[in-house]
Amino acid sequence: MRAAVVTNAEFTVEDLPTPIPGRGQILIDVSRCGICGSDLHARTHADAVADLAAATGYDRFMRAEQSVVLGHEFSGTIVDYGPGCHQRWRTGTPVVALPIVRRDGEPHLTGLSTAAPGAYAEQVVVQESMTMPIPNGLSAEHAALTEPMAVAWHAVRKGQVGKGQTAFVIGCGPIGLAVITMLKAAGVRTVVASDFSARRRELAGVCGADIVVDPAVESPWEAAPKRGRVNGVTDILGLGFDTMEKLRAIPKLPWWYAFRLAGKLDAGPRGPVVFECVGVPGVIDQIITAAPPLTRVVVVGVCMETDRFQPAMAVNKEIELRFAFGYDPGEFRDTLHLIADGTVNPAPLITGTVGLDGIDNAFTVLGDPGGHAKILIDPASRAVTP
Structure with missing residues (x-):
């Protein structure tokens, strides 16, 4: 052969x-x-x-x-x-x-x-x-x-993006485009895509990105719709004050149970989910620095060099950092059928x-x-x- x-x-x-x-x-x-x-x-x-x-x-x-x-x-x-x-x-x-x-x-x-x-x-x-x-x-x-789309499907599942959350895709090469496609297949209503390449931005729009940004001209964070009130640490502190005042105003209410229940149901304030699909040193640090508090970052891009970021910045914002690689056989099968039934193009x-x-x-x-x-x-x- x-x-x-x-x-x-x-x-x-x-x-x-x-x-x-x-x-x-x-x-x-x-x-x-x-x-x-x-x-x-x-x-x-x-x-x-x-x-x-x-x-x-x-x-x-x-x-x-x-x-x-x-x-x-x-x-x-x-x-x-x-x-x-x-x-x-x-x-x-x-x-x-x-x-x-x-x-x-x-x-x-x-x-x-x-x-x-x-x-x-x-x-x-x-x-x-x-x-x-x-x-x-x-x-x-x-x-x-099927194989590369399964990688993206695994990353999207790893991100646990709510349909009402904003998802950011930083880098619109093949894996970034696949992530955009899978986010829309999962029903995520707002996907913001960012890439320096005009061609890749064009493809991001075709794949379903709702907002496409040239980071040399505009920040993806500024281009995204301002949902909720958690745009900075001050907002979290203010939300804590407002919540406590409302709960303590109810006589005999064990207010701490409300916090326990919110924790179990994951019903507290949430930031966006960011998919890093570049794989170049410095990008993770840029995301941690610019993203709002309570952001979940899913690293999909494969960086082959030593990288660095400022942990204190991530700690103060309670940034969650996850890494995605590959997929399992079930995700591979599901991806194949998502493509075959027309849900994913x-x-x-x-x-x-x-x-x-x-x-x-x-x-x-x-x-x-x-x-x-x-x-x-x-x-x-x-x-x-x-």
Whole structure:
């Protein structure tokens, strides 16, 4: 089969042996595969990412000198089963799969490990237990976006955004656009998106952002509607005074029970939820400094450098900081069905398609934030420019 192989940051298209599915695995023909920001990092900073992965307990991430077939955002059709499979679906069935397989009992990330070649190829091996049929005649292009949209869905669920809360999305690259799409699918009424790139701001609007801001011209915090009264620490203190005066005015009321109940029901004052989708040093500190009190910050952008922020600022505002990565199989399945039933439309994210011979060009143009968002690979195509 033909596959794009990266070694020391250089791509070559090679003829490789047909993959053989192991026990409990399926061989699929690749229909489409998305180029992910993780692939961009893996190509040029493989050793740094591998060191980080090892420090967190996963020591099988690819190294720069190794030859690896990237690609973990894919859709395809079933070709053959390995031994020990339940063979749930007929050959030719369109499927997607979580990008993880087992080799000798150990997990390997598909497309990011020498033991689990990815889908920048005509065929890829997946785990039967992690495979799902594509419902409702969903196109291969849209099905391939299940994986990145699942990352966004996990982040949105991590943020626990109320429909009446304001959500801010800082950074409108592919993951930021996916977060915007998923926030609107979750029913969040006000989404404020911010990016320096005019092209990305345009796509943010198409994905459903209610307010789109150029941070070089306007602060996203000022552009957002002023809901409630918690815009500063003084507002919290004033709210405490007003609440106590009202409660103490009621004879014989054990006012402290009201506070206990509010705590249990999470009914106290709340700030907005901010999704950091940039992954550049300094952005978290900027958010903590500028955001109103009681803000929840969900960090989705992957910053590969050491960062710093002022804890005292976060403490005084009671800023809540959360980090989101990946998804679970249930979120992956739910994302697939949200796309298939039309609740989520990933089409605006897709800005180009190339064949295997065009992957190097695609990586180059993805370095320009004013150009493409998500470029798909069609192994059957001969296109070399997206």
